[in-house]
Amino acid sequence: MTTAPLSAHGARRGFPVRPGRIITWTLLFLGGLVMVTPILFMLSTSLKDASQVYDLRLIPEAPSLDNYVTVLSDGRFLRWFINSLIVAVCVTLSNVFFDSLVGYTLAKFNFRGRYLVFIAILSTLMIPTEMLVIPWYLMASNFGWIDTYWGIMFPGMMTAFGTFLMKQFFETVPDEFLEAARVDGLNEFTIWWRVAMPLVTPALSALAIFTFLGNWTAFFWPLIVTNSRDLYTLPVGLSSFAVEQAIQWEMIMTGASLATIPTLIVFLLLQRYIVRGVMLAGLKG
Amino acid sequence: MANIALNGLVKKYGSTTAVHGIDLQVKDGEFVVLVGPSGCGKSTTLRMIAGLEDISGGTITIDGRVVNEAEPKDRNIAMVFQNYAIYPHMSVAQNIGFGLYTSKLPEHEKKKRIEETAKILGLEKLLDRRPSQLSGGQRQRVAIGRAMVRNPAAFLFDEPLSNLDAQLRTQMRLEIKKLHQRLGTTIVFVTHDQVEAMTMADRIVVMRDGHILQVGTPMELYENPQDIFTARFIGSPTMNLLPAHLAEKAGRTVAEIDGLEASVAVPADYAKAASGSEVFVGVRPHDLVVGAEAGEGSFALSGAVSVVEPLGPETLVHLDVGGTSIIASAPGKVIPQAGQRVTVHATPGSLYLFDKKTERALCRL
Ligand SMILES: Nc1ncnc2c1ncn2[C@@H]1O[C@H](COP(=O)(O)OP(=O)(O)OP(=O)(O)O)[C@@H](O)[C@H]1O
């Protein structure tokens, strides 16, 4: 009882900090550095002109926003940006909706074969994407989905991982919440939408962030399924900068810098809910 | 307003039977309390009435209509849960208003109802708060408000007070009783606390292992328990049971307390009804008084005091009577010392005789 408050005070008032703390902070700092350095290089390169690209200084000699002007005034970039946005937003909304609908059903309804369905969904997690690409491609080409938005999106519209995640979270929602609504006369869909979903916002936010990021940065499948430049997503489009002429690193880095913006926005918007959700979870009733 | 009838109601979970064909009539406007130990099937029964559990057998009738197959929403009943089940993402007003979610009332009418309900429950200043900013008692009031706002035909409560501390419990008990007097709506209330049952109920239903043992007013159950279980369940502290056997003595039938000199006369008719000679003599601690005058035909026991629990108006005295420990009472100002030998008396008519084998009550002595 007496030592714990003392040491807490000690740390806050600048008393000698325990060695464990120093090691933790050092490791965290090094980890952060490793993560941030490439991003700093990306930003710095985007501010350099072509002649300085291989000059590895972090602070550009004559920083300028010319690259941004070039990239943004090039209609193709904007087009790819919008394509990526359409794909990522649609897939994210679809996952948030369907993964949680299925997860909820698996968590909260007792029906014959429920366990089997769950195992079947989980088992798809064991199949690596590389193995799925060919069947996906055959399917897309049979249905005429090649070179369409739907063709880019369809494999990710629902994921086993998302379903699993949501099921686990819905299991933590007390049945009484749902039963109270049932007695109040709500139908099952409304109970899910108005009662269960708001109670799992932290999980929904996490799922939305993962899905958005995954699709925003997806490269392999969009590359395979798109032919026309107008349908490229941003990563595919940016990489085409590299193959066309000599590699224009400064342009790629400028595009990549711009590409991080939606990611940041999504994170900043949803992060709030994650924190709030954690606080909610700590309260009884 | 509704009466509720259960006829041969059965609930099976796979091979285990939670409720064994119970019959119960709840009259319109009545406050009925289901009471019994954990796992006796109280919640299951209540949830079947609410429509939250399928029925394995028998019927449930609400206002003359068999509702076995009816969805919860078509039964016009409201339920209050043990853990309140109020939604953390909604304000108090939204939570109370949630009871009206499916109602076709115009918005301003809904708002009026919410405000009226909040006023009755003393929540009018808290309407904009979130559940996390409320105390336990306030949360429970919100849950009751959500049930009330719909004006249901009946309320079902499943141990709504068990998460509250003792003082708040007493207060909420009173408030629910007042609410019932004011609204006059039928209430079925589940608890495992006999004090709650005694203080609130018009009629108490004692359940055990999925059976109904006895139904009656609190005083009926207290005065005339039909078996040992009810006798010991109702009333606090618990009724003392002294093992005894029936014997003939000077041409009269008596129950002789095992291992003691004491005995009580038993009317011959009742003695014949016993399945054997083994019986229990039961006596409530309040009827077994330290220092009472030994009157005509009174029942006396003496023993050494082991523990005393002064409660103010009276003192509970734990006695060791020939190896059996029993609880007696003493008037508040009389506080015997531990180790002291005392004699306790019970007046005629305050003893109960139970059959040991069948556990049924035989008569009062
Ligand atoms: N979903 C279920 N599956 C199997 N058995 C169940 C289920 N729900 C309840 N039971 C069993 O049915 C019996 C009655 O349970 P119930 O919840 O009605 O008890 P209770 O009287 O409400 O007890 P408590 O005071 O602890 O709430 C118990 O033996 C319990 O184990």
Ligand SMILES: [Mg+2]
């Ligand atoms: Mg229960």
